[in-house]
Amino acid sequence: DGAEAFFPGGENYDNQTLWQGERYMTPTDTGSLVIYYNKDLFDKQGVAYPQAGWKWEEFQQMIQDLSHEENGTKYYGWGQAQGWAGGYGRNTAFMRRNGHVEWDRITEPTQAYWDHPDIASALQYLIYDAIANDWSPGPEVIEGGGVGLDTGRVAMYLEGPWVMPRLRGELATTEEGINFEVIEAPTGDADNNFTFGHVHGHVITASSEYKDQAWDLVKYILSDEGQTIIANGGRMCGTPDNIQNIWGDIAGSTYGFSNTAAFADTMRNSSISVIFGEGTELGAYSGGPITTLWDKLLGQTETAEEALKVAQPEIQALVDQYWAERSQ
Incomplete structure (x- = not known):
């Protein structure tokens, strides 16, 4: 149901959203250094x-x-x-x-x-x-x-x-x-x-009795509307494209800097120290x-x-x- 679009791929995102070969977490918001x-x-x-x-x-x-x-x-x-x-x-x-x-x-x-x-x-x-x-x-x-x-x-x-x-x-x-x-x-x-490019996300537990409802909520959070709420709330969006296209305008105008692409590109190309x-x-x-x-x-x-x-x-x-x- 379009879930693959939520995962931008690349070593950094895969390292932080996969565990032992299985996808376990969605990229809800991020924090690149x-x-x-x-x-x-x-x-x-x-x-x-x-x-x-x-x-x-x-x-x-x-x-x-x-x-x-x-x-x-x-x-x-x-x-x-x-x-x-x-x-x-x-x-x-x-x-x-x-x-x-x-x-x-x-x-x-x-x-x-x-x-x-x-x-x-x-x-x-x-x-x-x-x-x-x-x-x-x-x-x-x-x-x-x-x-x-x-x-x-x-x-x-x-x-x-x-x-x-x-x-x-x-x-x-x-x-x-x-x-x-x-x-x-x-x-x-x-x-x-x-x-270091931090990825923070949501996990649906195997024991949850509300997997479908939880997945609907997660999909909303990862939609453009949900990611706009994330950005307006002070967190950086979950994918490089949304960092650039949604968060960048909000953060740049609020804090008076222009190179918002630095955050998006760092998430796109960065790594994590160890897991x-x-x-x-x-x-x-x-x-x-x-x-x-x-x-x-x-x-x-x-x-x-x-x-x-x-x-x-x-x-x-x-x-x-x-x-x-x-x-x-």
Whole structure:
């Protein structure tokens, strides 16, 4: 009954709506991560805005060029995320920029490949070096408050559509709001967008006594009318086409930015960090040795190379444990 039209296909959507080969969830709404940038800070420092197709090396240089101090106030070229210190899922775009992926497969991996130069160089620059050189606020600065793209003191960060109310409008952090634009994350040698693109949806349980009624409701939610309600309610539509054609006009006019295609294209081309079933500490944003790895980098206690050599066998041990428990 037209259900296939609800699923745009592609690796990212299939990874998040299929489980062990069976379709289990519909793409009701989404949340792609893009680079937000403060145009006024770029202008003040004489830095050209990022352009489509920009590269990792350009991004690195911009972070340094945008970081400065003015009248005793520090301004940062990069912030891990709005108000918090980022995490694994926020860094896959940079870790995978040259094509190396830290798992043998995204869904239920059997092998971990974390101890790799591409991963080390990305995390070393964006977390350890950025904090050490005041290119990015560290945990103590963030906890103190007042530092973020929404306050005008961070030039760029990687975030989803949910942060826009803090940048402009009646809920904005500052009265004047932020003059911002967005762009897809920079790429490396692989020339591919590996950014996290969240898919949120609905599931009809096998035990439901109202499967037909539930399916009718789901179909309405996924219709143009239903997706318009989703967009007006502040969430991003479920497919790239609806993001561009429905959500884009609403969000662009509400928050004063123009590159709505960045969100649609990121969902179309992006990936997810990892997917496991229940019973493991490892997750899409953190967990176990991944959390410890980030803590070391944020706390400046070990370099990325040092921390990854410790984390690799610990992550693999949890992957092995995951599969051992399933073979019992």
